[in-house]
Amino acid sequence: MANDNQLKILRSGVDAWNAWRTENQEEGIDLRDADLVEANLTGANLMGANLDGANLYSANLKGANLDGANLTGTTKGRFF
Numbered sequence: 001m002a003n004d005n006q007l008k009i010l011r012s013g014v015d016a017w018n019a020w021r022t023e024n025q026e027e028g029i030d031l032r033d034a035d036l037v038e039a040n041l042t043g044a045n046l047m048g049a050n051l052d053g054a055n056l057y058s059a060n061l062k063g064a065n066l067d068g069a070n071l072t073g074t075t076k077g078r079f080f
Helices: 004-011 014-023
Strands: none
């Protein structure tokens, strides 16, 4: 299950999320099974995030950093 605090920050917007990531670079990102349907994640730093089972249906991931992210079992988002 996703880390509630991290999910709350992500849902508050990409700018807030990326700022938090910059300040918390060593913290593991746990977004397992998160409901991110139609989320605007354009440019989000999701590097190394555990998104196992997350619902990314119609999420906009254009320009998102997914290097090393676990996308096992996710539904598809838009990457273009």
